Amino acid sequence: MAEVNSVLALDVGSTTTKATLWVRREGRLRFAGRTDAPTTVELPTEDVMIGVREAIARLEEEVGRRLMAGEQLVIPQRGDEGVDLCVVTSSAGGGLQMSVAGIMREMTAESAHRAALGAGAVVMDVMSIDDGRLTVEKVRRLKELRPDMILLSGGTDGGNISQVMALAEIVSAARPRPRFGSGQKLPLIYAGNVQARPEVERILGEEFDLRVVPNIRPRMEEEVLEPARREIQRVFLESVIAQAPGYSELLRWSNRTLAPTPAAVGKILRLWAEKYRMNVLAVDVGGATTDVFSVINGQFTRTVSANVGMTYSSLTTFTRTTAENVLRWIPFDISEDQLRNWNANKMIQPTTLPQTLDELLLEQALAREAVQLAFADHLELAVGLKGIRLRRGIADIFEQTRTGMPLVDLLRVDAIVATGGVMSHAPRPQQALAMLLDGIQPEGVTELYVDNHFMLPHLGILAEGAQDTALQLLEAECLIHLGTCIAPVGQPRSGSVAFSAQLIWPEGKEEALTVRWGEFYRLPLGPGEVVQAKLRPARNCDLGEGRGRIVHTKVEGGVAGLIIDARGRRPVPLAQTRAERVHELIKVMRILDCLPEDALRRYEEAVT
Amino acid sequence: MTEALPGTWEPRVIRKERRLPLPGVVLVDEGDRVQPSTVIARTELVPGAPHLVEVAAELGIPAAQAASCILKKVGDRVEAGEVIARLEQPLRPTREVRSPTSGLVEFISSVHGRVLIREEMKEADPLVMVNVARELDIHPYRLRWFMRYREGDEVRQGALLAADVGSASFMNACYSPVTGVIEKIDTRTGLVTIRRPYRPTTVEAYIPGTVERAIPEWGAVIRGCGHLIHGAFGFGFEVYGPLLPVVSSPDEPLTADLLGPESEGKIVVGGSLVTLDALRKAAELGVRGIVVGGANNHEIVSFLGKPLGAVTGQEETDLTLVLTEGFGAMPMNPAVFRLLQQSEGKLASMDGSTQLRAGVVRPELILPVDAPPARETEGTFPRLRVGARVRILRQPHAGATGTVQALPPEPQMLETEMLVKVAIVRLDDGGEVTVPRANLRVMEG
Incomplete structure (x- = not known):
């Protein structure tokens, strides 16, 4: 690819369309500006291009550069006008909506569910032979749904085909209509037992736009999701997006590089994890949903917590947690009634902003709960394959592991990324750090980042054609390094030593630390500063290599420096009384520099 | 918010499309004057429910064999009680499976030996018959012993109608195919009749006005005038x-x-x-x-x-x-x-x-007015500008109303340290405040 001097990234979201511009300066692409405008995919302005052109016009005004000639984007760049590349992500109109089916709920249906989520879809229904619904109910549900496409899996290669045929018959009986493009056949991707293909073609071939890909569970012990994911994204581009109002022009502008927003986020995270061979976890706290992504030992998983979010789903988030849980993160007095009303008003006025610190802290308290709930959901779906035969050696006799265990072990997660409005737009990045520490509660040695300006989806789609550029932008412009957290796990005894550390600076300076259980503090270590660390945990303490085992690692600083969190047991126990809890909360906020000192003092005085 | 919620409430033209969920008869003509209670259209159709008939199970044969016994094909019309499958065996009585409803054969499963019949959208005769005695394999006169409901009881779709607990591990069961009221338990034939709740569906005008356009079989568009207040x-x-x-x-x-x-x-x-x-x-x-x-x-x-x-x-x-x-x-x-x-x-x-x-x-509240508005407008989305009347949506001034005094072009820092575009608003009850533009709703243009 020729050198790209400017990139316009468009993200057509469900409420706003965002336009971001990067321009080459001093040898590399740099962030130039970002604007947004209301998305226009619904009546009365049922043309996505109206919102897109408005966002670009605002961007032109903000950066003082012409990007369009009349109604057309100038591409490639001519002099200082236009851009060399335009990339587009979309989650408008509810994003890519899919229905998936498999024979067994915990096996092929779960694999199909993972494949669809990984491709960036919102999964409307997971159907399986053993899901407990009557066949009539399954048919009716599928008929009502109107998905963008269906993923049908089932069976291992060479296995019995009758159950796959039964599933195909249910889909055929339901004959759901596509959401867009009446008169079009609904795309259906078959990723099941290869022996059943002729029968599936016979049953579904005429009524559906049938695509066949390799089986996602060729053997019970093997899950192959990538071909199905790729096909989902291809169908999304060819059949779904092409039918949505106004998108054909966007496809032309972007040279057909358009992806569902979550798929693009997943893409860039996977590339980043691959580049540094690390395990990455990311949480995207949105208005309607909270997505969690993980790349663990190269295995990518995305989950969507559909009713967990900051605006449209704020009431359902509140219903899933408790008022008491939200109140524990708030350093001032507010009654449960006031909290409930505040929360409900957040839902009905989704585009408003917190003007006071109290309001900001209420939002961030809810975000902590959203992160906790979504992460718990992720641990349920991001699991190893269930029901398979495990090979056990003599060494495993005393450790009888089960199938379907969570893939994410926080002790082995190298980096956590926070994204979504409440994280990316937090006035101080340290606030995003505090939300991550309380929401995820990292363990071992973990680097923490926040997505600046919510750029991850743009970079994911940019990576399709310019991988190196996307990764360079990711590190230089997108991710703010919040700091590194060292959090020992074990059986804490207050006051006893958790671990000792020796930190060696590049210039040779050394510092020795002794960390006791219960301590929480931070050491100054600026962005880009790297120290060698030798961490020697106590016998009852684990820092990632096992109890009592020494960890040699590099520790990189960030906005908040190096955070030592030896509060121990997860979830971190909170103080019993309200006053003690508030004091602890303020102490952590002060250490992390989350709020101005005068505000902290005000909250402190109010509680004493 | 300023663009999402029109806040003006001067009288305007209001058009309402009034539509039935299923086709029926439209009772008004173009130009007719209507009141909110005027019935615009009416239908006596009920939506067609799907009925799954387990042919293989009812005949007591393997699923693979059922296909040869099914007498109907996809697209065939069947009447309630019509034989849809028959098993003839030498020296043994012929066994039959009857349709529980009138409708179209929508699907036949050769894998499981099932037939899916889509009930017709039909006039109100929503009786569904279930041959419980046959499903339980009992003599009809014993039917009441096994029934879980009596005449007059309400029953939900999928509920256990009757069961014969033969042993600890085996149970013959019959489930209700529809939601309704048990009309009759017939111990002579073994049939249970369920009547589904029925009432004709109508659509009313909702607002006073004139029928601007009739939509054949479905309803009409009503044109009225009034104040429209969105909550x-x-x-x-x-x-x-x-x-x-x-x-x-x-x-x-x-x-x-x-x-x-x-x-x-x-x-x-x-x-x-x-x-x-x-x-x-x-x-x-x-x-x-x-x-x-x-x-x-x-x-x-x-x-x-x-x-x-x-x-x-x-x-x-x-x-x-x-x-x-x-x-x-x-x-x-x-x-x-x-x-x-x-x-x-x-x-x-x-x-x-x-x-x-x-x-x-x-949500909306409409206050109809008799006099038509001066201009044929359906309301516009007023934009934020100096002089606009606004309402503040969020703390610390939630609910207050005022007038925009200035719209500084440069973003300003809030107490939260957030840098955003703001508006200077003079409140109706005195004082001037700075508010993020996102927290304002424009009330009047």
Whole structure:
């Protein structure tokens, strides 16, 4: 690819369309500006291009550069006008909506569910032979749904085909209509037992736009999701997006590089994890949903917590947690009634902003709960394959592991990324750090980042054609390094030593630390500063290599420096009384520099 | 918010498409004058439910063999009680499977030996017969011993109609294919008849006006004039009735003691808050609707008996509620309150349905006017500009109204340290405040 001097990234979201511009300066692409405008995919302005052109016009005004000639984007760049590349992500109109089916709920249906989520879809229904619904109910549900496409899996290669045929018959009986493009056949991707293909073609071939890909569970012990994911994204581009109002022009502008927003986020995270061979976890706290992504030992998983979010789903988030849980993160007095009303008003006025610190802290308290709930959901779906035969050696006799265990072990997660409005737009990045520490509660040695300006989806789609550029932008412009957290796990005894550390600076300076259980503090270590660390945990303490085992690692600083969190047991126990809890909360906020000192003092005085 | 919610309430043209869920007869013509209660269209069709007939199981044969016994093919029309599968075996009685309903054969499963029959949308004869004796493999005269319901009982689709517990590990069971009332248990034939609840579906005009356009078989478009006020949140269906303000100021709460028999059939206007007791009393008295500034979230949840979500309108209550401002004690916008007070006794229409996602629908209150508006406008989305009348949506000035004094082009830092574009607003009750533009709703252009 020729050198790209400017990139316009468009993200057509469900409420706003965002336009971001990067321009080459001093040898590399740099962030130039970002604007947004209301998305226009619904009546009365049922043309996505109206919102897109408005966002670009605002961007032109903000950066003082012409990007369009009349109604057309100038591409490639001519002099200082236009851009060399335009990339587009979309989650408008509810994003890519899919229905998936498999024979067994915990096996092929779960694999199909993972494949669809990984491709960036919102999964409307997971159907399986053993899901407990009557066949009539399954048919009716599928008929009502109107998905963008269906993923049908089932069976291992060479296995019995009758159950796959039964599933195909249910889909055929339901004959759901596509959401867009009446008169079009609904795309259906078959990723099941290869022996059943002729029968599936016979049953579904005429009524559906049938695509066949390799089986996602060729053997019970093997899950192959990538071909199905790729096909989902291809169908999304060819059949779904092409039918949505106004998108054909966007496809032309972007040279057909358009992806569902979550798929693009997943893409860039996977590339980043691959580049540094690390395990990455990311949480995207949105208005309607909270997505969690993980790349663990190269295995990518995305989950969507559909009713967990900051605006449209704020009431359902509140219903899933408790008022008491939200109140524990708030350093001032507010009654449960006031909290409930505040929360409900957040839902009905989704585009408003917190003007006071109290309001900001209420939002961030809810975000902590959203992160906790979504992460718990992720641990349920991001699991190893269930029901398979495990090979056990003599060494495993005393450790009888089960199938379907969570893939994410926080002790082995190298980096956590926070994204979504409440994280990316937090006035101080340290606030995003505090939300991550309380929401995820990292363990071992973990680097923490926040997505600046919510750029991850743009970079994911940019990576399709310019991988190196996307990764360079990711590190230089997108991710703010919040700091590194060292959090020992074990059986804490207050006051006893958790671990000792020796930190060696590049210039040779050394510092020795002794960390006791219960301590929480931070050491100054600026962005880009790297120290060698030798961490020697106590016998009852684990820092990632096992109890009592020494960890040699590099520790990189960030906005908040190096955070030592030896509060121990997860979830971190909170103080019993309200006053003690508030004091602890303020102490952590002060250490992390989350709020101005005068505000902290005000909250402190109010509680004493 | 400024672009999402029109806040103007000067009289305007209001068009409402009134449509049946299923085709029927349209009872009005173009140009007809209609009142809210005028029936626009009516249908006696009921939606066709799918019926799955387990042919293989009923004949007691392997699924693979069932296909050869099925007498119908996809697309065939069948009558209730018609034989759809037959098994003839030498020296043994012939066994038959009958259709439980009239309809079309929509699907035949060769894998499981099942037939899916889609009931026709038909006129009200919603009787469904189930051969329970055959399904349980019992003599018809023993039918009542095994029935879990009696005549007159309500039964839900999928509920266990009858069961024969043969042994600890084996049970013959028969489930209800539809929701309805048990009409007859026939111990001579072994048939159980279920009558589904039925009433003709009609669609009313909802607002007074003129039929602008008839939609054959489905309904019509009604053109009316009136003040259109969008609320922030609501629940309940479309209702109409005379307005009855029961408080004297926009910041006065609506409590149960303010409601009496005179409230029946009315749309009651409150001030800042409606209490749970008032909601319950209103429902008891037969109040059609309540328009009020706010309500406590947990009291609405207690009243409805279920948590609130971003979509409402399907609640099981006859009371419709529109909150003009939001949750909590929120004094109603004084201008709206004045308008409602002045309209005491006049007919109003309201709909509490709210949808906050994917195509925002806000609850509405319509105050019809006789005189047509000066201009043929359906309302515009006023833009934020200097001089615009605005309402502040969020703390610390939530609910306050004022006039935009300035719109500084440069972003300003808030107490939260957030850098955003703001507006300088002169409040109606004095003072000047700085507010993020995102927290303003423009009320008048």
